[in-house]
Amino acid sequence: MDLNDIRSWYTVVLFAVFIGIVLWAWSGSTKRRFHDASQLPFNEVEHPLDSSEDNKKGDHHE
Numbered sequence: 001m002d003l004n005d006i007r008s009w010y011t012v013v014l015f016a017v018f019i020g021i022v023l024w025a026w027s028g029s030t031k032r033r034f035h036d037a038s039q040l041p042f043n044e045v046e047h048p049l050d051s052s053e054d055n056k057k058g059d060h061h062e
Helices: 003-027 027-040 052-057
Strands: none
Touching: 003 027
């Protein structure tokens, strides 16, 4: 067995791992979890800054 055989088997193994990850990601059991994670940026509540936080930043001018 030479180096090219090892590289070929390594490629086949990595391709099988890739296919396994794709099948896991598209399986029904993870669909809801991934959907919930994709909605996280839209679920955050925005709070306006109060004057005490503006003073901490050092952006005020006198």
